[in-house]
Amino acid sequence: MTTAAEHIRITLDGAWRQARERARTDLDRPEFAPHYTPDLDEARAITLKQMRMLAESGYARAGFAKAVGGGGDAGGAVASIEMLAMSDLSLMVKAGVQWGLFGGAIENLGTARHHDRYIGPLIDLDLLGCFAMTETGHGSDVQSLETTASYDPGTEEFVIHSPTPSSRKDYIGGAAQHATVAAVFAQLITGGKSQGVHCFVVPIRDENGDDLPGVTTSDCGHKGGLPGVDNGRIMFDHVRIPRENLLNRYADVEPDGTYVSAIENPNRRFFTMVGTLVRGRVTVGGSAGAAARVALSVATRYALQRRQFSAPGDEKEVLLMDYLVHQRRLLPLIARSYALTFAQNELISTMDR
Ligand SMILES: Cc1cc2nc3c(=O)[nH]c(=O)nc-3n(C[C@H](O)[C@H](O)[C@H](O)COP(=O)(O)OP(=O)(O)OC[C@H]3O[C@@H](n4cnc5c(N)ncnc54)[C@H](O)[C@@H]3O)c2cc1C
Incomplete structure (x- = not known):
């Protein structure tokens, strides 16, 4: 017989009951028991290990669109990540950054060339990424970010640069230790004209975990919670990336530097781009x-x-x-x-x- 408590749970679980039940089963394993270590290295290692276990059980794939190799269940993905918060907020944030923010930027702002290269590895955690939007000077006001991505038609590259102390990327989950690639939000400049904030894929660490040339990362250290998330800062000193690393679903730069977008109004373009990240x-x-x-x-x-x-x-x-x-x-x-x-x-x- 179904008890009153079970009725309430079924009703509260709503349409994504299956995803929530699956999360309950996954998180019931001893490896997901709460851990209260104040040691940051240990806490981060535990959280990453837990994420790898989730990845192995196919946890993240369902949330990506079928067109990019996922299961097309965006609602289920949100419900599943929400369930992680009932177990461990570090795990929820780290998973949310990797699959929701970093993966979401690649999926929603990128095109086939980015999907083919990055989505599979980031789902399986063969590629650890971060979502580098916030800067020391600007958090809520994303349109005023100061990091620049200046196009060089001579080499067909973008030059990613942090021109001021306040343009430092700040509080970026994964930037302190684990991420090797960042989805960087920066002002796109071509032909001397700024076209507003766009997102670029920028490698930040080599396979040994060392900063790549021109990249300086640092660690935000202890926070008032979330010890398992390696939040960090990033500064760029004229870091060159190929033109193709612009996530170009809504706008592109042609080899000669011509800027093209189907959305003419810069405000509409910006809000269309960030609107896709609402998840x-x-x-x-x-x-x-x-x-x-x-x-x-x-x-x-x-x-x-x-x-x-x-x-x-x-x-x-x-x-x-x-x-x-x-x-x-x-x-x-x-x-x-x-x-x-x-x-x-x-x-x-x-x-x-
Ligand atoms: C644990 C943690 C993890 C994070 N991870 C990431 C990450 O992975 N990637 C990333 O890019 N960022 C990350 N961030 C940064 C986060 O996105 C920013 O903190 C957030 O966007 C707010 O920006 P801010 O802190 O600069 O606050 P501000 O923009 O300075 O805003 C502070 C407060 O001012 C008020 N305020 C500001 N503007 C308005 C307005 N227009 N109307 C009314 N009130 C207003 C609000 O009360 C607001 O809460 C993380 C932050 C934390 C704490």
Whole structure:
């Protein structure tokens, strides 16, 4: 017989119940048990190992479009990553950066030449990447990023450069240690004219983990959480990349330096490009909700076990949950968490369409 709790879980799981159930089974393995080490190297190694286990079980493939070799289940991918947040936020962020942000940039902003070369390896973690958008000077205001990508028609290369201290890429997940390639957001300049922010594939480390010439990475170190994510900074000193490394789904630069785009208005072009990356935002909101639900579950279960003070005429002490003031603290939060879960499921459905 289905219990009331099971009914509630099925209802809250919504349309992506299967993906959520699969994540529950995967994450039930001892290798995914919470670890509280303050040692950054150890925490990062554990998180990467967990990601490799997920990759081996085909965890990430479903989220990519069928046209690029995936399973075409974008909604399932968001629900799965959200489930990781119930287990370990480091794992959720690291997986979200690799498959959602880095992979999402290659898939949504790139074309066949990028898909053929990068999607398979990044799904299997043969290629570890990072998503280098934020700079020290600009986070929310992506249009004002300062990193430049100047086209040189003589060599048919872009020159990636950090012209000011505030143009340093900052807080980039994977940049401190593991990523060998970055999806770098920079102002595209050709023929002396800036065409706005575009995304470029830029190799940053060699196979030994050392910075490539012209690239300087550094480590953001300890954070107030997420010890398993190697957030770092990147500076570029006139780093040359082939013209083909521009992710050119919405705009391209021809060999002679001519800029071409089907979207004439620069604002519309920019928002079309960043709009394709909305999945990351949906995932972050959902994951925050999932992590908060874990804390609420712990508090609720505790209140159903812990007894404090004797009740007159009763041998047993009183359960915390039987105190009205305690109920008033927890029950509205439980109600709100249900509402937010339904809202998140709606959002995923809208995104999936
Ligand atoms: C753990 C972690 C991991 C990260 N990983 C990555 C990564 O992998 N790649 C990457 O590119 N970036 C990454 N970031 C950076 C993240 O994307 C930025 O922190 C975020 O975009 C916000 O930018 P900011 O910190 O510069 O905040 P700001 O842009 O300075 O904004 C700060 C606050 O100011 C207010 N504000 C700003 N603008 C407005 C406005 N227009 N209207 C109203 N209020 C406003 C808001 O309250 C906002 O929260 C990471 C950050 C963290 C903390």
